[in-house]
Amino acid sequence: MQDLSDAELVERAQDGEHDAISILYDRHHTRIFRYVRARIYDTHLAQDVVGEVFLKMVTHLPEYREMGLPFTAWLYRIAHNHVVNHIGRKENQYQHVPLVMAEAVNSRKDNPAVVIERQLVLEEVQKALARLDEIQREVIILRFLLGYSLKEVAAMLDKSVAAVKSQQHRGLLALEVAMK
Amino acid sequence: MNSLNGRANKMEAEDLLAVNLTQLEMGYPLDELGADLPEQEARLLHLAASLQKTAFPVEDDTAVISQRAQLLRAAESCTHGPIP
Numbered sequence: 125m126q127d128l129s130d131a132e133l134v135e136r137a138q139d140g141e142h143d144a145i146s147i148l149y150d151r152h153h154t155r156i157f158r159y160v161r162a163r164i165y166d167t168h169l170a171q172d173v174v175g176e177v178f179l180k181m182v183t184h185l186p187e188y189r190e191m192g193l194p195f196t197a198w199l200y201r202i203a204h205n206h207v208v209n210h211i212g213r214k215e216n217q218y219q220h221v222p223l224v225m226a227e228a229v230n231s232r233k234d235n236p237a238v239v240i241e242r243q244l245v246l247e248e249v250q251k252a253l254a255r256l257d258e259i260q261r262e263v264i265i266l267r268f269l270l271g272y273s274l275k276e277v278a279a280m281l282d283k284s285v286a287a288v289k290s291q292q293h294r295g296l297l298a299l300e301v302a303m304k
Numbered sequence: 305m306n307s308l309n310g311r312a313n314k315m316e317a318e319d320l321l322a323v324n325l326t327q328l329e330m331g332y333p334l335d336e337l338g339a340d341l342p343e344q345e346a347r348l349l350h351l352a353a354s355l356q357k358t359a360f361p362v363e364d365d366t367a368v369i370s371q372r373a374q375l376l377r378a379a380e381s382c383t384h385g386p387i388p
Contacts, residue, residue: 142379149372158360167361174363175371182378249358268355271329274322292325293318296348303351 130195137185145185149178152196155270156203162265163207165250173210177203196272197279204262204280252302260295267292321345325352 125143128136130151136144156177161170180202188198249269253261259281266277267288274292278285324337324345334353338346 137379142376145375145379146372149375153368153371154363157363161360167364171363171367171371175367175374178371178375179378182375183382246358246360249355264355267325268352269358269360271356273329274326289318289322293321293348296321296351297344299355300347300351 131190134185134188134190134195138188145182148181148195152199153178156199158270159200159203159265160207161246162250162253162269164210165247169210173206174203177206180206194276194279196276200266200280248303252299255302256295256298260291260298263288263291264295264299317342317345321348324349328353 125133125136125147128144128147130148133144133148133151137148153174157170157174160173160177161167164170164173177199181199184202188195253264256264262281263277266272266280267274272280274285274288277283278288281288283291320341324341327337328334328349334350338349341349
């Protein structure tokens with residue numbers, strides 16, 4: 125079943141094959157976590173939001189029909205809505221930047237110095253991203269932090285490829301200024 | 305006329321950057337790509353390459369396992385059967 129496409133797995137899941145849900149989760153949870161974590165600064169909180177996103181996926185999967193919206197784009201939209209709702213509930217999210225990612229140090233036994241350096245790099249990007257407008261921020265996250273193609277991002281954001289191309293150029297310019 | 309030229313230049317710059325980003329994603333060396341670009345697009349290409357290398361915190365394995373189990377329980381409890 126591992127070789128099946130997302131669309132095929134969705135069909136299997138809709139037919140009641142729960143293994144397909146497990147594979148969809150395994151295939152997508154890291155990218156969804158990264159997307160959420162790029163917007164929410166707390167790793168535990170981000171992980172909780174990821175859980176909510178996938179629960180919503182399971183609940184709504186029976187109603188999902190591809191019809192031009194690929195599964196990844198559909199899943200992204202669920203994640204985006206959850207993140208926006210979450211940030212709306214916690215307006216001070218962008219002011220809250222933890223300096224040490226204690227849970228990663230504890231669970232992974234990494235060298236703490238390495239973990240802190242890694243966290244600071246992400247923080248720098250996040251702080252700069254917070255200064256971009258919403259659409260540019262989404263394009264930068266999806267294109268460069270998550271590695272989706274122009275076409276995939278266009279489907280996720282319901283924009284044309286040309287519009288995403290333009291926003292990635294503007295977004296990078298704005299980010300360059302924000303990072304100075 | 306100047307405004308039209310400006311718009312054409314902007315579209316050219318966006319296309320040029322997009323083409324080079326695609327090549328970067330295909331594994332072309334960054335330095336080679338950047339060498340042929342105007343200064344601004346070369347800078348943006350390097351910025352994009354740095355963003356691609358941004359390290360993220362890792363997910364907690366225990367949480368991942370428990371989340372997967374929770375999903376399967378949820379799927380069991382809301383099995384709708386085949387969609388007609």
